[in-house]
Amino acid sequence: MNEEIIRVENLTFEYPDTAVLKNVNFTLYKGDFLGIIGANGAGKSTLIKLILGLLPYDAGRITLFGTELSRVRSRIGYVSQKANSFNSDFPATVLEVVRANLFSSKGLFRRYTKEDNARAEHALALVGMTEYKDKLIGSLSGGQQQRVFIARALVSEPELLLMDEPTVGIDAASVREIMSIIKKLNSGGITMIMTNHDTPALLDAADKLLIFCEHGYEEFVNRSDLSLERVSSILAGKRVHKHG
Amino acid sequence: MDNIFAYSFMLKAFAAAVLIAAAAPCIGLPIVLKRFSAIGDAASHSALGGIAFGLLIGINPIIGAVLFSVAAVFGIEGLRKRFGSYSEIATVIVMSAGIGLTAVLSGFIKNGSANISSFMFGSIVAISDFELILTVILCAVIIGVTLLLYKEIFAITFDEEAAGLCGIPVKAVNFVLMLLTALTVSVASRIVGALMISSLLVIPTAAAMLVSGSYRGTLARSIVFAELFTISGLFISYYFDLRPGGTIVLIGTAVLAAAALLKKRK
């Protein structure tokens, strides 16, 4: 049986005056690629933050690698929707930015070593950014920065990678390249969870979908035979049977 | 010209200046990058209140400064959360409180205004043995801790959320950073004066940012700049009979302006 990576059961969450998630359920196994689709404000980022422990949930349960989050943090990578909203004149090289995520394997006080630099360079190679390692992060284009943030998430060799709109604001050619990098990582065994407003791109990459419908409920479906039209109609609120 | 190092008070002044110039940018860089450099001003104005308090009850003014500036930075941290994304309001409130406190307390001190003004504008050549020892210890702590926490401070300064997710104790490191800011401000009030403290925290960092291509390089260059400003400032102020604190600040701003102009040309 394939290793279970994440199980979400009856997950419910609301902000003080906005109900966001109600009874969300899904399970992913090693190598799965979950695409999350839904309109602005549907709760996609909220779900990702709940999984990461950035928000506390009201009810339900999230099980990661068969245990609780605090014990498996270092096995999870994250590319934030706001990753490239750092101060653009921040004096840091690409390598310094990527290396920062090695903390979990180093611990407090330890200094970076040659091996750490090599690991950061390896992560940059995965996204085709090796030659930019000594450039200032703010001097790169949006798409290049996004690749660097993917590399930063990869440097600690996560088994589960959460990406919140990793291709937003990026030109079509770069989106294709980034998506193909992500697909390659996925076929290498990294379980993926990704939100993206580019539904066709997501349909192409994902094998499971979580669709936030207009009427405030969610559908978890296997992507296998879903057409773009079918997804749109689910989005608009036409129920499918669970796991249909 | 007479020999500047023939006087023991000048030797002490130089020792203190070299140490403070190495320590200040270690804190200056992260607080500037966190867009939090105004905390230096708030802490220093509160330190001034602590100096007045120290003079009033008869403890060493630097110790008074440490107590009050520590209270100030944590006051700011406490208030900040209440104002959400307009958190800089907290800094201004605490700074105003510090100034008010200084004004009231200094009214009770004999010779209050003369004494206080030596801390407002710095009085490094009047530094006592005890203060030099205090400066050595505080600077050693500031430099030692920021080096030990180098990668943690970088990660938090660049992206607090990502730092927290990879397990860095963000709150604890921020706490240490605030504490060190207060310490830095307290010792530096002796050298450049509380009113000009930002000069040592911000100007070397700002100049270094203009000419550096990495975080590490910015830190190294900001220390070099700070040393350059304070040492040349002490020399020039000695031979031209100027106030050292003000001279250091003016040299710093002149170099910064030159660097900014050069950068624009490129």
Ligand SMILES: Nc1ncnc2c1ncn2[C@@H]1O[C@H](COP(=O)(O)OP(=O)(O)OP(=O)(O)O)[C@@H](O)[C@H]1O
């Ligand atoms: N900090 C907050 N406080 C209160 N409500 C919030 C907060 N953050 C988000 N919300 C609300 O929660 C809902 C879900 O937000 P979320 O960011 O998860 O949406 P999303 O699906 O990621 O949207 P987008 O496509 O725009 O990224 C929205 O209605 C939003 O108004």
Ligand SMILES: [Mg+2]
């Ligand atoms: Mg979102």
